[in-house]
Amino acid sequence: MTTRDDESRRIARAVLPEGLRRETLAVRTALAPSQHGENSEALFLSSAFVQPDAATMARRFAESEDFTYARTSNPTVRSFEARLAAMEGAEAAIATSTGMSAILLLGMGLLKAGDHVICSRSVFGSTINLFAKEFAKFGVRTTFVSQTDLGAWRAALDPATRLLFAETPTNPLTEVCDIRALAEIAHDAGAMLVVDNTFCSPALQRPIEHGADIVMHAATKYLDGQGRVMGGALAGPAKVIKDVMGPVMRTAGMVLAPFNAWVLLKGMETLDIRMRAQSANTLQVAQWLEQQADVERVYYPGLASHPQHALAMRQQSGLGGALLSFDVRGASPEAARANAFRVLDSTRVLSVATNLGDTKSIITHPATTSHGRLTEDQRRASGIGQGLVRLAVGLEHPLDVIDDLQRGLSTLTS
Numbered sequence: 001m002t003t004r005d006d007e008s009r010r011i012a013r014a015v016l017p018e019g020l021r022r023e024t025l026a027v028r029t030a031l032a033p034s035q036h037g038e039n040s041e042a043l044f045l046s047s048a049f050v051q052p053d054a055a056t057m058a059r060r061f062a063e064s065e066d067f068t069y070a071r072t073s074n075p076t077v078r079s080f081e082a083r084l085a086a087m088e089g090a091e092a093a094i095a096t097s098t099g100m101s102a103i104l105l106l107g108m109g110l111l112k113a114g115d116h117v118i119c120s121r122s123v124f125g126s127t128i129n130l131f132a133k134e135f136a137k138f139g140v141r142t143t144f145v146s147q148t149d150l151g152a153w154r155a156a157l158d159p160a161t162r163l164l165f166a167e168t169p170t171n172p173l174t175e176v177c178d179i180r181a182l183a184e185i186a187h188d189a190g191a192m193l194v195v196d197n198t199f200c201s202p203a204l205q206r207p208i209e210h211g212a213d214i215v216m217h218a219a220t221k222y223l224d225g226q227g228r229v230m231g232g233a234l235a236g237p238a239k240v241i242k243d244v245m246g247p248v249m250r251t252a253g254m255v256l257a258p259f260n261a262w263v264l265l266k267g268m269e270t271l272d273i274r275m276r277a278q279s280a281n282t283l284q285v286a287q288w289l290e291q292q293a294d295v296e297r298v299y300y301p302g303l304a305s306h307p308q309h310a311l312a313m314r315q316q317s318g319l320g321g322a323l324l325s326f327d328v329r330g331a332s333p334e335a336a337r338a339n340a341f342r343v344l345d346s347t348r349v350l351s352v353a354t355n356l357g358d359t360k361s362i363i364t365h366p367a368t369t370s371h372g373r374l375t376e377d378q379r380r381a382s383g384i385g386q387g388l389v390r391l392a393v394g395l396e397h398p399l400d401v402i403d404d405l406q407r408g409l410s411t412l413t414s
């Protein structure tokens with residue numbers, strides 16, 4: 001006969017054995033289930049948590065212990081944080097409402113007036129704006145450098161440099177940076193390396209294993225994986241995530257909604273198989289695009305023609321990821337833009353939208369959308385031409401994606 005004690009030991013799987021592999025951690029890491037023993041993580045839609053007595057409540061508030069008020073902590077959000085930290089090989093993670101608010105939290109936690117940041121000039125458009133416009137208002141200077149030119153990163157260092165910020169591969173040109181080399185440059189200067197790992201996700205790339213200090217995520221993308229909710233996160237050492245970011249979060253309040261955390265927890269369980277399948281589909285589409293007369297260039301780290309192909313294969317578990325871009329031909333920027341629009345408008349399966357990381361393939365025109373708010377100079381420096389088309393490949397059959405691209409491309413030659 002089982003006693004109640006035996007039963008609660010059996011269902012409380014919060015303490016997992018050592019040495020589990022990432023695929024297992026992605027499915028199993030969470031807070032202990034409730035007394036009911038639910039097998040799927042519970043969704044705690046509660047802003048406040050009832051305290052056993054006034055003294056306990058006082059202590060929990062004073063020491064910011066779990067769980068008092070949902071701006072400080074919520075059990076479903078904590079499960080998401082624990083799962084992401086386990087998958088990234090980080091000591092801790094903190095969840096935010098969006099990817100951008102993760103970078104906002106990063107800046108609020110680690111930067112002050114007079115500090116200096118070095119950022120790849122090829123990062124997500126809003127990331128450039130956040131550093132160049134918003135943080136600049138508070139006296140933080142940012143120097144933007146070529147993603148792949150290590151000499152430029154080193155040359156940009158100055159005594160006030162606190163952070164190096166990179167995204168690899170970049171959006172939309174899929175430039176790959178050497179995480180280990182950048183970490184050495186940062187550490188020699190007493191600075192930290194932050195890597196936006198949105199595109200590879202921990203299924204393909206764990207930046208901390210390569211020496212990065214902090215990993216940032218737009219969970220909106222592959223962690224969710226089905227384009228449903230927005231979310232973000234930072235992962236790294238407990239002394240940064242818990243001790244520095246935690247208090248800023250409690251004050252500033254860019255928390256992840258518990259419902260979104262629950263959706264993300266479900267998405268992360270299939271992350272590994274999705275990333276593998278979507279990478280394979282993307283490689284097939286990229287190889288086809290390379291053969292097309294009206295495509296001038298294909299950007300995809302999985303192709304042997306990619307300038308950092310070897311580095312990408314080493315750093316990304318041998319896979320290219322699920323995002324590619326290509327330049328459609330055009331005699332002038334206007335003609336190239338018209339041809340790119342033709343490719344988008346001829347699709348009947350792909351979604352014309354500005355997201356990625358979905359099981360539904362999404363096609364977009366970066367120069368007029370994600371990078372539309374940049375000045376023409378910033379855009380040219382980032383290499384985003386008017387003929388550039390970005391494709392985030394999902395889980396449709398790759399031949400149906402190819403047929404859909406063919407509809408527009410075939411009309412350019414006629």
Ligand SMILES: *Cc1c(COP(=O)(O)O)cnc(C)c1O
Nearest residue numbers: 098099100124198218220230231
């Ligand atoms: C989408 C994205 C972001 C921003 O995330 P949001 O959730 O949209 O705020 C940051 N970095 C990269 C690489 C992204 O793709």
